[in-house]
Amino acid sequence: MIFRLRRWWQARLGGDDAPTLDNGAGLSRSERISAQALARLLQTAYRSPQMPELMSSLPISGVDGTLKRSKVPVSAHLKTGSLRDVAAVAGYVHAASGQRYVLVAIANHPNASAAKPAFEALLAWTANDH
Numbered sequence: 001m002i003f004r005l006r007r008w009w010q011a012r013l014g015g016d017d018a019p020t021l022d023n024g025a026g027l028s029r030s031e032r033i034s035a036q037a038l039a040r041l042l043q044t045a046y047r048s049p050q051m052p053e054l055m056s057s058l059p060i061s062g063v064d065g066t067l068k069r070s071k072v073p074v075s076a077h078l079k080t081g082s083l084r085d086v087a088a089v090a091g092y093v094h095a096a097s098g099q100r101y102v103l104v105a106i107a108n109h110p111n112a113s114a115a116k117p118a119f120e121a122l123l124a125w126t127a128n129d130h
Contacts, residue, residue, distance in 0.1 A: 013037075035105070035106050046092065058079055058091050059080075060076070061075070061076040061123070066079075074123055077091050078093075082112070085108065085110050087106075087113055087119070088104075088107070089103065095126065096129055
């Protein structure tokens with residue numbers, strides 16, 4: 001399985017930064033992906049024929065999922081994630097200009113849960129095309 005993922009990654013995304021997977025659910029401490037690699041994956045996914053299904057599977061900021069309580073008034077399809085000492089957000093932001101951006105932020109720190117205001121500030125900044 002891991003060998004197949006590496007082959008798939010190299011064929012579609014290039015580079016040697018394929019994620020390290022354990023169970024594939026993202027709940028393992030041994031799984032790894034860089035923010036840059038995740039952003040490239042999201043860029044590639046956006047250009048794929050499966051993009052509409054991917055977008056519809058991601059929570060909408062301020063509407064549903066883990067982003068339902070978001071105070072940032074933006075249009076974005078994002079997925080959040082957290083484990084002890086890790087917090088992350090990744091997905092697509094629809095900016096005021098009409099441009100769509102890939103956004104990825106990952107905090108690895110014993111106080112990672114405190115990164116939520118920084119993630120929200122980054123989301124607002126991106127949505128305003130800064």
